[in-house]
Amino acid sequence: MTAQPSRCRVCKAPAVIDLPRHNANFCAEHLVQLCSRQMAKAIEDWEMFTPDDRLLVAVSGGKDSLAVWDMLIEAGYRADGLYLGLGIGEYSDDSGGYVRRFAASRGLKLITIDLRDDYGYDVPTAAVATRRVPCSACGLSKRHLFDRAAIEGGYDAVVTGHNLDDEAAVLFGNTLRWEIDYLGRQLPVLPAANGFPRKCKPLVRLTEREMAAYCLIRGIDYVVEECPIAAGNRHLGYKEALNEIERRSPGAKAAFYLNFLNKMSPLLAEHTASARGDVGSCAGCGAPTTGDVCAFCRLVEKSSTHEAVPVEIVLDTRIRR
Amino acid sequence: MKVLLRNPKREVELAGGRSVNRLLDDLELSREAHLIIRNGTLVPGDARLEDEDVIEVRPVVSGGST
Numbered sequence: 001m002t003a004q005p006s007r008c009r010v011c012k013a014p015a016v017i018d019l020p021r022h023n024a025n026f027c028a029e030h031l032v033q034l035c036s037r038q039m040a041k042a043i044e045d046w047e048m049f050t051p052d053d054r055l056l057v058a059v060s061g062g063k064d065s066l067a068v069w070d071m072l073i074e075a076g077y078r079a080d081g082l083y084l085g086l087g088i089g090e091y092s093d094d095s096g097g098y099v100r101r102f103a104a105s106r107g108l109k110l111i112t113i114d115l116r117d118d119y120g121y122d123v124p125t126a127a128v129a130t131r132r133v134p135c136s137a138c139g140l141s142k143r144h145l146f147d148r149a150a151i152e153g154g155y156d157a158v159v160t161g162h163n164l165d166d167e168a169a170v171l172f173g174n175t176l177r178w179e180i181d182y183l184g185r186q187l188p189v190l191p192a193a194n195g196f197p198r199k200c201k202p203l204v205r206l207t208e209r210e211m212a213a214y215c216l217i218r219g220i221d222y223v224v225e226e227c228p229i230a231a232g233n234r235h236l237g238y239k240e241a242l243n244e245i246e247r248r249s250p251g252a253k254a255a256f257y258l259n260f261l262n263k264m265s266p267l268l269a270e271h272t273a274s275a276r277g278d279v280g281s282c283a284g285c286g287a288p289t290t291g292d293v294c295a296f297c298r299l300v301e302k303s304s305t306h307e308a309v310p311v312e313i314v315l316d317t318r319i320r321r
Numbered sequence: 322m323k324v325l326l327r328n329p330k331r332e333v334e335l336a337g338g339r340s341v342n343r344l345l346d347d348l349e350l351s352r353e354a355h356l357i358i359r360n361g362t363l364v365p366g367d368a369r370l371e372d373e374d375v376i377e378v379r380p381v382v383s384g385g386s387t
């Protein structure tokens with residue numbers, strides 16, 4: 001054990017965090033700088049957006065989405081927030097509070113949609129009514145409503161807080177099953193097409209440990225408790241496996257994902273193109289869809305007429321794998 | 322030292338005199354998945370924790386699959 005405390009690689013001040021993948025330690029100021037630079041590099045490398053674009057950030061109240069919103073504003077981008085009340089018990093009540101306080105304290109514009117108030121259902125009810133796993137009902141609702149809010153609000157792009165760990169875990173899962181179509185679409189930016197807005201993930205070069213540290217340093221209060229539905233899901237298992245690999249070879253996680261983007265994605269380009277083929281418009285809401293009525297409108301129809309289901313029911317009945 | 326843990330949220334009393342990394346190893350927690358906050362301040366893996374410290378072990382992994 002060293003008696004000498006570790007020092008920042010840049011300025012030699014006492015460090016607040018060690019980052020084995022960079023083989024270095026950083027003070028608070030230079031960790032924030034590292035995060036901003038990594039975000040800037042991602043935005044530039046994948047030509048995500050420019051300072052003239054109007055961005056809509058999907059904020060959940062968790063560390064990643066609040067951090068990306070904060071970093072974008074700090075970097076001079078024009079970014080509003082969109083919060084979706086999912087109706088997942090206490091978790092949703094808490095997370096909404098964090099988002100509102102963050103936006104209010106910085107004077108940022110926040111759009112709020114509540115599934116129960118605005119569409120007559122919530123995630124647990126939709127899961128039961130449509131016999132989907134909750135995360136699938138949730139994801140469908142999020143994608144549809146973020147897309148719609150972006151198009152209707154005239155935003156140039158939807159921004160999400162997906163980080164390196166999220167993307168590496170999804171990549172790991174898709175690779176284990178060789179899901180070629182999913183692999184072909186797993187890009188940090190998806191261009192606008194067929195009535196869908198552009199979608200960007202500026203945090204893909206940053207780990208969740210780095211994002212949590214960023215929030216602590218910047219004094220961003222976020223919901224630390226997880227969505228109760230996530231507990232034990234497959235995605236978390238992949239993250240755990242990757243972190244075990246990372247422990248043995250620091251940098252492995254970033255190499256797995258970033259080298260996929262550089263070396264493998266170009267080879268899958270034809271799948272990316274074909275995955276966004278023929279699209280018409282939904283008879284209910286006008287959203288792009290391959291059928292007559294889009295999956296979201298079908299979900300709303302079934303869920304809004306269903307008796308409300310408390311989140312505990314979804315947690316008890318182990319239907320969420 | 323007082324140690325705040327999550328999932329579930331609880332507080333335990335542990336002996337100080339070990340490093341952050343040592344504490345995480347002793348608790349069998351991944352270094353890549355946690356941060357340690359000592360008396361309100363983020364500290365790196367080789368920081369030493371003492372009996373009088375108040376420690377928060379903060380998990381950083383989020384679970385959504387979309």
Ligand code: SF4
Pocket residue numbers: 086088123134135136138139227228229230384385386387
């Ligand atoms: S864990 Fe699943 S249900 Fe919970 S917020 Fe994430 S996607 Fe939605």
Ligand SMILES: [Zn+2]
Pocket residue numbers: 008009010011012013026027028029030
């Ligand atoms: Zn420094």
Ligand SMILES: [Zn+2]
Pocket residue numbers: 282283284285286287293294295296297298
């Ligand atoms: Zn529709």
